[in-house]
Amino acid sequence: MADPIVLCDNLVKIxxxxxxxxxxxxxxxxxxxxxxxxxxxGASGSGKSTLLNILSGLDVPSAGSCxxxxxxLTRLSQGQRINYRRxxxxxxxxxxxxxxxxxxxxxxxxxxxxxxxxVSSSQxxxxxxxxxxxxxxxxxxxxxxxxxxxxxQQRTAIAVALSNNPKVLLxxxxxxxxxxxxxGEIFELFRRLNNELGLTxxxxxxxxxxxxxxxxxxxxRDGRTSTETIxxxxxxxxxxxxxxxxxxxxxxxxxxxxxxxxxxxxxxLQLPKEAIETLPFNGRAEVRIIGDxxxxxxxxxxxxxxxxxxxxxxxxxxxxxHNGKKEQ
Numbered sequence: 284m285a286d287p288i289v290l291c292d293n294l295v296k297i298x299x300x301x302x303x304x305x306x307x308x309x310x311x312x313x314x315x316x317x318x319x320x321x322x323x324x325g326a327s328g329s330g331k332s333t334l335l336n337i338l339s340g341l342d343v344p345s346a347g348s349c350x351x352x353x354x355x356l357t358r359l360s361q362g363q364r365i366n367y368r369r370x371x372x373x374x375x376x377x378x379x380x381x382x383x384x385x386x387x388x389x390x391x392x393x394x395x396x397x398x399x400x401x402v403s404s405s406q407x408x409x410x411x412x413x414x415x416x417x418x419x420x421x422x423x424x425x426x427x428x429x430x431x432x433x434x435x436q437q438r439t440a441i442a443v444a445l446s447n448n449p450k451v452l453l454x455x456x457x458x459x460x461x462x463x464x465x466x467g468e469i470f471e472l473f474r475r476l477n478n479e480l481g482l483t484x485x486x487x488x489x490x491x492x493x494x495x496x497x498x499x500x501x502x503x504r505d506g507r508t509s510t511e512t513i514x515x516x517x518x519x520x521x522x523x524x525x526x527x528x529x530x531x532x533x534x535x536x537x538x539x540x541x542x543x544x545x546x547x548x549x550x551x552l553q554l555p556k557e558a559i560e561t562l563p564f565n566g567r568a569e570v571r572i573i574g575d576x577x578x579x580x581x582x583x584x585x586x587x588x589x590x591x592x593x594x595x596x597x598x599x600x601x602x603x604x605h606n607g608k609k610e611q
Contacts, residue, residue, distance in 0.1 A: 288316065315485060344356060396446040454484065
């Protein structure tokens with residue numbers, strides 16, 4: 284198995300606002316293999332955009348480690364960080380105004396990152412035309428962004444992000460301002476770039492269509508990776524009846540995808556909200572290792588003078604996917 288191109292270990296990011304500290308990431312772990320196409324999902328404030336900003340080199344981690352293509356993002360100097368952003372990662376934003384300079388033509392926008400990297404005029408012009416043709420914009424090289432449709436602007440933004448031949452493409456809600464048909468076309472372009480260039484693509488999205496089509500979807504909750512959803516190689520009907528179905532992630536069907544709870548290196552995990560809401564865990568659980576699986580059992584405490592109860596177990600949840608029942 285190839286070494287990860289992205290490896291985050293116990294990643295922490297703390298923002299200071301006046302006298303307050305906001306913990307955006309709190310011990311996040313993540314591995315991405317070269318050539319993978321994956322999506323990151325999560326509620327607003329979960330930490331997904333913070334993670335993308337760290338991977339892009341815009342933000343510096345507060346603690347932990349984050350290594351992208353051999354670059355330790357916690358240790359880069361300012362000059363090394365600039366070089367990293369120019370050569371290792373390309374980034375696409377949801378808003379076209381953050382991707383393109385309105386005064387420049389599509390070709391000039393694509394040439395700009397190369398110019399900053401010292402590429403000669405003839406080479407960058409050739410590269411820009413090739414990239415615009417690759418993303419389906421041949422013949423529109425001299426058009427400014429205002430003369431392009433929303434989908435064409437995003438295609439131009441993709442060409443800009445690819446200008447310096449990055450290893451990793453980072454996309455923050457790339458289809459958020461597009462209609463469903465155009466969004467599908469943009470993702471098909473991502474797939475083609477992945478197949479033809481071997482590009483690793485990480486996208487933050489709320490679009491269930493994209494999340495359903497990628498190799499893997501990671502959900503972030505409260506600053507940590509909580510679940511992983513992978514497309515099944517076969518539909519649920521052909522699996523053995525005892526195999527557990529996945530919970531849905533932003534509308535993904537358990538017939539086509541399987542969701543797993545992620546366990547970090549310290550052994551921590553996040554239970555699904557359905558389990559927390561359905562069963563009275565109250566902050567504690569009894570752990571039982573039974574054969575090939577682990578069960579968690581809520582405890583009904585009759586609190587004594589020391590603040591502890593008698594540990595009466597109620598119906599539990601099994602981490603192999605089967606509901607537990609109180610033992611007699």
